[in-house]
Amino acid sequence: MKVTEHIENANGETLFSFEILPPLKGHHIQSIFDNIEPLLRFDPKFIDVTYHREEYQYKYNGEGLWRKQVVKKRPGTVGICAAIQNKYKVDAVPHVLCGGFTREETENFLIDLDFLEIDNVLALRGDPVKNETYFRPEPDGHSYASELIQQISDLNIGRYLDEEMKNSAPMDFCIGAAAYPEKHIEAPSIESDLFYLKKKVENGATYLITQMGFDNQKFFDFVKLCREEGIDVPIIPGLKPISSKRQLTMLPHRFHVDLPNELVLEVLKCKNNNEIREVGIEWCIAQSKELKEAGVPVLHYYCMGKSDDIERIVEAVF
Numbered sequence: 374m375k376v377t378e379h380i381e382n383a384n385g386e387t388l389f390s391f392e393i394l395p396p397l398k399g400h401h402i403q404s405i406f407d408n409i410e411p412l413l414r415f416d417p418k419f420i421d422v423t424y425h426r427e428e429y430q431y432k433y434n435g436e437g438l439w440r441k442q443v444v445k446k447r448p449g450t451v452g453i454c455a456a457i458q459n460k461y462k463v464d465a466v467p468h469v470l471c472g473g474f475t476r477e478e479t480e481n482f483l484i485d486l487d488f489l490e491i492d493n494v495l496a497l498r499g500d501p502v503k504n505e506t507y508f509r510p511e512p513d514g515h516s517y518a519s520e521l522i523q524q525i526s527d528l529n530i531g532r533y534l535d536e537e538m539k540n541s542a543p544m545d546f547c548i549g550a551a552a553y554p555e556k557h558i559e560a561p562s563i564e565s566d567l568f569y570l571k572k573k574v575e576n577g578a579t580y581l582i583t584q585m586g587f588d589n590q591k592f593f594d595f596v597k598l599c600r601e602e603g604i605d606v607p608i609i610p611g612l613k614p615i616s617s618k619r620q621l622t623m624l625p626h627r628f629h630v631d632l633p634n635e636l637v638l639e640v641l642k643c644k645n646n647n648e649i650r651e652v653g654i655e656w657c658i659a660q661s662k663e664l665k666e667a668g669v670p671v672l673h674y675y676c677m678g679k680s681d682d683i684e685r686i687v688e689a690v691f
């Protein structure tokens with residue numbers, strides 16, 4: 374079933390979903406199952422699986438030269454999605470990126486998903502390759518998520534890249550896209566970001582999931598701005614409990630989000646990571662309850678490889 378159908382069928386009840394990332398190459402898929410299984414009793418309506426593009430590594434060859442190597446540290450997005458749907462009968466949402474893909478490769482990737490009966494995708498541009506400052510599309514790849522969304526919408530009406538193809542089978546993807554209540558780092562202004570966000574919706578995105586946020590007011594203000602701009606699709610807040618002191622600087626640096634000072638002060642009072650975890654869980658429970666009370670369609674949690682904190686939060690909220 375599609376994410377939007379789950380939301381419609383819920384009749385205003387807030388649903389639960391979460392995001393996982395594929396294990397590092399060389400690890401067993403069981404590590405993913407071990408994270409998913411404790412959360413199944415809360416009836417997640419969909420599970421997102423992130424996509425991780427290639428990285429470049431330089432390896433010394435011992436003779437004075439460094440060799441550039443392309444590595445994919447977390448492959449397996451499609452396989453994990455297929456396994457989730459097969460094993461648990463829960464809808465899986467693979468993330469699909471512009472970065473690292475030509476249009477032809479995107480089309481073939483989507484054909485695989487379609488054949489596996491995966492009918493939800495989250496369409497994203499992707500970040501620049503590690504150690505590069507700016508995003509570079511592949512030759513003949515997409516520069517922005519809105520273009521990728523257009524390609525998926527075209528496939529949904531049977532329009533493939535080969536325009537001479539006759540009687541081509543339409544696909545049937547429900548397309549989600551990313552949104553940034555605190556503005557995407559590269560956007561010169563929130564107005565500009567909203568302009569392009571609207572383009573993603575016009576090109577076929579039927580719901581949005583936000584970057585993680587720690588201050589609900591920022592989410593509420595953002596939804597208001599979106600509605601004023603005519604962006605009328607469901608907007609799902611992304612949530613993550615803080616669990617270490619390092620995250621006080623790592624999360625703003627990596628995800629370009631602010632942490633409320635009240636939360637920062639509580640974390641700084643803690644003597645160890647166990648105490649910080651408790652603070653993070655309590656904060657996330659309070660945030661989740663307020664968002665649920667406000668009638669958000671779904672509470673979407675970023676697991677980042679560990680589900681035990683999410684389990685405690687969801688138990689308290691649903």
Ligand SMILES: Cc1cc2nc3c(=O)[nH]c(=O)nc-3n(C[C@H](O)[C@H](O)[C@H](O)COP(=O)(O)OP(=O)(O)OC[C@H]3O[C@@H](n4cnc5c(N)ncnc54)[C@H](O)[C@@H]3O)c2cc1C
Nearest residue numbers: 423424468497498499500517518551557559560566569584
């Ligand atoms: C919910 C969520 C899940 C994510 N999952 C993944 C993942 O699995 N893998 C991964 O690598 N990354 C993931 N990301 C990170 C994401 O790829 C980055 O934030 C990336 O930098 C932007 O992606 P986007 O799809 O929002 O880009 P876009 O919507 O293309 O926007 C990128 C920037 O360009 C601007 N822009 C858009 N269109 C135009 C235009 N036509 N002209 C000029 N400017 C324009 C926007 O304002 C924005 O500043 C995720 C992010 C979120 C919020």
